[in-house]
Amino acid sequence: MxxxxxxxxxxxxxxxxxxEAGHRRPDGLRLLPQHPSNPGHGDYSLNTAMxxxxxxKRNPLSIAREIKDRLLTRPVIQNLFRKLEAAPPGFINFYVDWEKWAAAPLPADSTSADRRRKVVIEHTSINPNKSAHIGHLRNSCIGDTLARMLKKAGFRVEIHNYIDxxxxQLADTVVGLLHTPSQDRHRRFGDFCWDTYSGINxxxxxxxxxxxxxxxxxxxxEEGGSSLAxxxxxTxxxxxxxxxxxxKTFSIGYDVLVWESSxxxxxxxxxxxxxxxxxxSFVQETEGKLAGCWVLKSSGEPMEETAAEFQSDKVLVRSNGILTYTAKDIAYHLWKFGLLGxxxxxxxxxxxxxxxxxxxxxxxxxxxxxVINVIDHRQEYPQAMVKQALLALGFEEQxxxxxxxxxxxxxxxxxxxxRLGVDTSDRRTSYPMSGRQGIGVKAADLLDxxxxxxxxxxxxxxGLSSRTIAAAAVRxxxxxxxxxxxxxFDFEQATEISGNTGIYLMYAYARACSVLAKDGEEVRxxxxxxxxxxxxxxxxxMRQLAYWPEAWDTALQELAPNQICAYAHELASLFNHFYATCPIHKxxxxxxxxxLWLTGRFRETLGEALSLLGLPAPGSM
Structure with a gap:
């Protein structure tokens, strides 16, 4: 790399x-190579001197020149770069020797992770009371891509889907099924329950x-065994x-379903x-509005609340004995870490x-x-309370x-x-989805x-079916x-098939396959x-291809699938420009x-990115 x-x-x-100058390394000093936007400034750049x-207490350009001269004495630098330069006001620019880079063996998969380390990743976790909408689908796509990334890095990965x-929400749907009439026809039970849920509310x-x-x-x-249960x-x-x-249509899978009732x-x-x-930290209140409730007392600085109903002391068991979602989530996480026996x-x-x-x-x-939990930002406080419970029990490492x-x-x-019947007379730029009001875009409807x-x-x-292409595009x-x-979410934007889209990436991959198929042999x-x-x-x-190992590594460290999307789109764009301006077979x-070799390297690299993103790598479209 x-x-x-x-x-x-x-x-x-x-x-x-x-x-040599008698100084200790400053705290927070990080050496981060950058990619200059102007190729004339090199392929990598460091601002360390500044x-x-x-x-x-020296001129940064003078420091940059000294660092450059010392770097040039190192064989590892000599073997990869054709030139280093110090540039005002204090940059060190690195110019890759592309002949040496091309002749080097392909980089191996990043497997720096300890293969004995196990990651449990929880995602999707949709309330089982109606059909999934596009907000749920965003969660699932992020979680599934993170699982793919972690597996590529060498972790043992186990994927959970928690069923509340x-x-x-499920209780509302059950009440609706029992006490509200419906004569409409629906394609799926979940769609029927979508209308039932909004109707009962x-x-x-x-x-x-x-x-x-x-x-x-x-x-x-909660008690179980009865007809209502x-x-x-x-349901x-x-x-x-x-x-x-x-x-499954979106290439998303799981290892285990954990039911809250269990x-x-x-x-x-x-x-x-x-x-x-x-x-x-865990006490039963005897007075005030929380009398009779079991609450988990916060420690340290009060947390910034993310919603009005959250309190610094989180209720885990209500006064009527009903458990809150967070209570069961704490037990679930103790089990995830193998701490309950x-x-x-x-x-x-x-x-x-x-x-x-x-x-x-x-x-x-x-x-x-x-343990990695993919949950939207509104759940930041409950997630923090799960961590607080672990700390209260002495499980600091977990x-x-x-x-x-x-x-x-x-x-x-x-x-x-x-289009969905929402009053938009206030002309806001966005409107929230609401299951209670039946407002939202079902994932299945978007796919259709x-x-x-x-x-x-x-x-x-x-090649691929239209439905497979559509699912990849939505993902x-x-x-x-x-x-x-x-x-x-906008219907027109989401259904575009050109520009920064999954279809654009798949077409670029298929184009590379077509180019290589005409030659009939792999060019090694x-x-x-x-x-x-x-x-x-x-x-x-070539520069973009060389950047792939670090782009993927950064996305992994930051658990950020969007960075792989950005890299892959730039790579596909550069390949299409190369294809349009540089004749290959002629x-x-x-x-x-x-x-042909460069096309093969492109196909291999984009194929890896598509695999991580959960998109097909088609030989033809």
């Missing part, structure tokens, strides 16, 4: 300089007694099966409750996925070294290894909201719409945004070429050999 070579050599040189200028089958306003029925359903589901269980299971089929039934919460009671039993569910069950066999799930991958929610553009657009614009029907659309960005060597005779488009494409023999 080129940037690691630069950093390693520069670290040694900087340490020498500081030691960071050291005030400490060494004891929550208010409207009915609550006219008939407050229905809310008392919800309380009875909640108690019945069975209705809730059967949840049917919808979960529909969710799994839907996610946490209660198997005594995980009872064990967690017993342990929390032994700490001073209790376990579930498992049954096969569907498609190789296991599920916790009332009866079944033992399997070794959980026992994680690292608390440190609990990661919350937060992301912005999906809302609707003004045009899309208006995208499939129709893809089919209408295809001139040929070979890429939801991945390419920065995690913290609120995705303002770039042949003989001179860097100074390369076309600008060839150099830019070129002279040395040039043809080199360009």
């Amino acid at each position: 080129i940037h690691r070579i630069i950093v390693s050599a520069a670290e040694d040189v900087v340490s020498q300089l500081l030691a 960071l050291l200028a005030s400490l060494l 089958d004891l929550g208010n 409207k009915a609550y306003q006219d008939d407050p007694e229905l809310q008392e029925k919800r309380a009875r359903v909640l108690h019945a589901m 069975w209705i809730g269980s059967l 949840a299971e049917r919808i979960v099966r529909e969710h799994l089929e839907e996610m 946490i209660v039934r198997e005594g995980l919460w009872s064990e967690a409750f017993k342990r929390l009671q032994a700490t001073p 209790k376990d579930f039993v498992y049954i096969p569910f569907t498609g190789g996925i296991w599920s916790t069950g009332a009866h079944g066999m033992k399997k070794r799930f959980g026992h994680a070294d690292i 608390a440190h290894q609990l990661r919350h991958v937060s992301y912005g929610v999906v809302s609707l553009s003004r045009n899309t909201a208006s 719409r995208m499939e129709a657009i893809v089919a209408s614009k295809r001139s040929r029907r070979t 890429y659309y939801l991945l390419r945004f920065h995690l913290q960005t609120e995705v303002i 060597s770039p042949g003989s070429f001179r860097s100074d005779r390369l076309e600008p488009q060839e150099v830019l494409l 070129a002279d023999a040395p040039e043809k050999t080199f360009r």
Whole structure:
């Protein structure tokens, strides 16, 4: 990895300089090679000299020249770069020797992770009370891509989908099924429940007694065994099966389903409750509005609250004995880390996925070294309370290894909201989806719409099906945004097939396959070429290819799939420019050999990126 070579050599040189000047290394000094936007300024650049200028009390350009001269004495630098230069006001620019880079062996997969370390990643975790919408799908696409990235890095990865089958949302749907009429036809049960859920929430306003029925359903589901509990269980299971089929369409899979009812039934919460009671942080309030509630007391500085209902002391058990979601989540995380001494039993569910069950066999799930939860930013406070519980119980290492991958929610553009019947007279730029009001875009509806657009614009029907292409396009659309960005979903934008889209990437890959298929043989060597005779488009494409190991590594360290999207789009764009300006099969023999090799390197690199993103790598479109 080129940037690691630069950093390693520069670290040694900087340490020498500081030691000779009698200085300790400043805290926070980081050597971060950058990619100059102007190729004339090199392929990599360091601003280290400017960071050291005030400490060494020297002109930064003078420091840059000294660092450059010392770097040039190192064989590892000599073997990779044709030139280094010091540039005002204090940059060190590195120029790759592309002949040496092309002749070097392909970089091996990054497997720096300790293969014994196990990561449990939880994603999707949709309430099993209605069909999935595009906000849920964003969660699943992010989580599945992170799992792919972690597997490539060498971790043992286990994927969980948590099913909240004891929550208010499922109880609402059950009340709606039992007490509200519906004559409409629906394609799927989940779509029927989508309307039922919004219908019952409207009915609550006219008939407050229905809310008392919800309380009875909640108690019945938690106790289990009654007809109400069975209705809730059967409703949840049917919808979960529909969710799994839907996610499979987007190449998203799981290892195990953990049902919230199992946490209660198997005594995980009872064990967690017993342990929390032994700490001073967990108390039952005796007065005030929380009288009778068991609460987890916060320690240290008060947290910045993310929603009005969150309190600095989090209620885990309400005064009526009903557990909050966070209580069961704490027990679940103690189990994830293998800290409870209790376990579930498992049954096969569907498609190789296991599920916790009332009866079944033992399997070794959980026992994680690292836990990653993909949950939107609104759940920051509950996630923090899970970490607080781990700390209260003395599990500091596990608390440190609990990661919350937060992301912005999906809302609707003004045009899309208006199509769905939302009042947009206030002319805001975005409108939130609301399951209670039945406002949102179902993932299946978006896929159907995208499939129709893809089919209408295809001139040929070979290769991938229109539905597969559509699913990949939707997946890429939801991945390419920065995690913290609120995705303002717009039908027109989401169904584009040119520009920064998954379809654009797949077409570029298929084009490379077509180029190589015409030659009939794999070109393993770039042949003989001179860097100074390369076309600008060839150099830019090689530069981007060289950046892949560090781009992928940075995305992994930051758990940021969108960075792979950005890299892949730039790579595909550069390849298409190269293809348009540099003839391949009509070129002279040395040039043809080199360009075929470069096309092969492009195909291999983009193929890796597509695989991580969960998109197909088609030989033709």
